[in-house]
Amino acid sequence: MYIRAMSTSTTSPAITFQDIISHCKEYGFIFPSSEIYDGLSAVYDYGPYGIELKNNLQQFWWKSMVQLNENIVGLDAAIFMHPKTWKASGHVDAFMDPLIDNKDSKKRYRADVLIEDALAKFEDKIAKEADKAAKKFGDTFDREMFLKTNPNVLRTQEKFDATEARFKKALEDNDLAEVRQIIIDLEIACPVSGTKNWTEVRQFNLMFSTEVGSVAEEASTIYLRPETAQGIFVNFLNVQNTSRQRIPFGIAQIGKAFRNEIVARQFIFRTREFEQMEMQYFVRPGSEMEWFHHWKESRMKWHRSLGFAETNLKFYDHLKLAHYANAAVDIQFNFPFGFKEIEGIHSRTDFDLKSHQELSGKKLQYFDPELNQSYIPYVVETSVGLNRTFLALICNGLKNEKLEDGSERTVLQLPPFLAPIKIAVFPLVKKDGLPEKAREIFDVLKFDHRCFYEEKDNIGKRYRRQDAIGTPFCITVDHQTLEDNMVTLRERDSMQQERISIERLQQVVNEKVDWRKAYK
Numbered sequence: 001m002y003i004r005a006m007s008t009s010t011t012s013p014a015i016t017f018q019d020i021i022s023h024c025k026e027y028g029f030i031f032p033s034s035e036i037y038d039g040l041s042a043v044y045d046y047g048p049y050g051i052e053l054k055n056n057l058q059q060f061w062w063k064s065m066v067q068l069n070e071n072i073v074g075l076d077a078a079i080f081m082h083p084k085t086w087k088a089s090g091h092v093d094a095f096m097d098p099l100i101d102n103k104d105s106k107k108r109y110r111a112d113v114l115i116e117d118a119l120a121k122f123e124d125k126i127a128k129e130a131d132k133a134a135k136k137f138g139d140t141f142d143r144e145m146f147l148k149t150n151p152n153v154l155r156t157q158e159k160f161d162a163t164e165a166r167f168k169k170a171l172e173d174n175d176l177a178e179v180r181q182i183i184i185d186l187e188i189a190c191p192v193s194g195t196k197n198w199t200e201v202r203q204f205n206l207m208f209s210t211e212v213g214s215v216a217e218e219a220s221t222i223y224l225r226p227e228t229a230q231g232i233f234v235n236f237l238n239v240q241n242t243s244r245q246r247i248p249f250g251i252a253q254i255g256k257a258f259r260n261e262i263v264a265r266q267f268i269f270r271t272r273e274f275e276q277m278e279m280q281y282f283v284r285p286g287s288e289m290e291w292f293h294h295w296k297e298s299r300m301k302w303h304r305s306l307g308f309a310e311t312n313l314k315f316y317d318h319l320k321l322a323h324y325a326n327a328a329v330d331i332q333f334n335f336p337f338g339f340k341e342i343e344g345i346h347s348r349t350d351f352d353l354k355s356h357q358e359l360s361g362k363k364l365q366y367f368d369p370e371l372n373q374s375y376i377p378y379v380v381e382t383s384v385g386l387n388r389t390f391l392a393l394i395c396n397g398l399k400n401e402k403l404e405d406g407s408e409r410t411v412l413q414l415p416p417f418l419a420p421i422k423i424a425v426f427p428l429v430k431k432d433g434l435p436e437k438a439r440e441i442f443d444v445l446k447f448d449h450r451c452f453y454e455e456k457d458n459i460g461k462r463y464r465r466q467d468a469i470g471t472p473f474c475i476t477v478d479h480q481t482l483e484d485n486m487v488t489l490r491e492r493d494s495m496q497q498e499r500i501s502i503e504r505l506q507q508v509v510n511e512k513v514d515w516r517k518a519y520k
Contacts, residue, residue, distance in 0.1 A: 017336040052420030072250035077231025088355040096203035105193035122160040171320035176201040206259040224258035232280045233352040250281040278383035288378040292347045305518040324351035333392040343384035350376040412470035417515035421471040422449035428478040438477040
């Protein structure tokens, strides 16, 4: 039996990025680190609901990547590694960001990001022209033809293409003077001062260094790892031999990395301490592009399984390839501040294994029984930012809704299998045996799911609190429950309520929050 729920109206107050940041703190998702000491720039702590969501996201990635692929195994490499690791990987000599300062605001920016944002404005201008025409001409509008023929679009596209080609060449040539000149020619202003008074562009190494050793004179300089991939590469043969894998096979890892980001910004999007979920896939030389396209499409499907609309995801081909890559593409999500990277897919060739073999003097080759020969495998990498995907989920799901009765609610529409709390159990009142019955139900469900129990306030306020943290289902025990052994199951998004027997409750809830639904 279904109980009619209050439906929502078609219009909702817009959510701003500041609303998202405030919501994360108010509802226990993310706190500024060391806040009682006025915080630490670009460092954050995950609160009670934040850690649950982050853990659920990690587990879903691990199941998708390792559990469902018999030729992918796991690893947890140490954060500290021998300093020669970073010499071999190229990070000591080449792990740089091009930075530029505004002389009036004294603010520092990544020069490449300033230009990328300017290029994105060209794309936005074209899209707005097309949207405006679509409204004017209605069903007869041919968007593709419009983009090919409209004079305004063609002029903007020409500027975009010329600037992008110039920018790509400057990056490839490491021509920092040209990068600055592009900023000048595009008339890019500092967001703080509004002026275009820029310094020269300089390179800045992003690695954190520290020392290991008990005596200062004997201490060795080591680095906090700027990426997690190298732990996989130096363990390639250890993993391959012990797991008895044959090429092609992958090694997956979730771990923290550290970068001394001078231009850390946009909440948890760019921080100095972050987590990566990545997989290095080892393949025969010559087959890397086939696997590159395979993982490119596979990873896009995974992001769509998180509930992201196709219009909010896109591929972005790198203008400049890293020193180790022969192909690279990003998966970008449409954040409130524009399309930005949440995952990178790279064909890393044999650069890493070959470099470690040369510097260490240890062979890192695979004997292929089918070819009857040894070779250094090529690698295709998928690396997704855990923190950025977390932020994308919040941005995608947080909504203000105005209801038909004129009231409003804030709801976080997370996929049920990722929600921090899966089920909230409420007695309608704090008497008449209802709390005891509700506790019985809670104690059964808590073995399978993260549950929440509450008696305080009226049932409407309790529903609203659970809506705001993304709880997909609420169970209410009322006086009728004591007579017919049935409870009310309320669904978050539709607010529809269903009477269901306690005997069926566990099976129904299990089905509703099953992570396998994401693949259907």
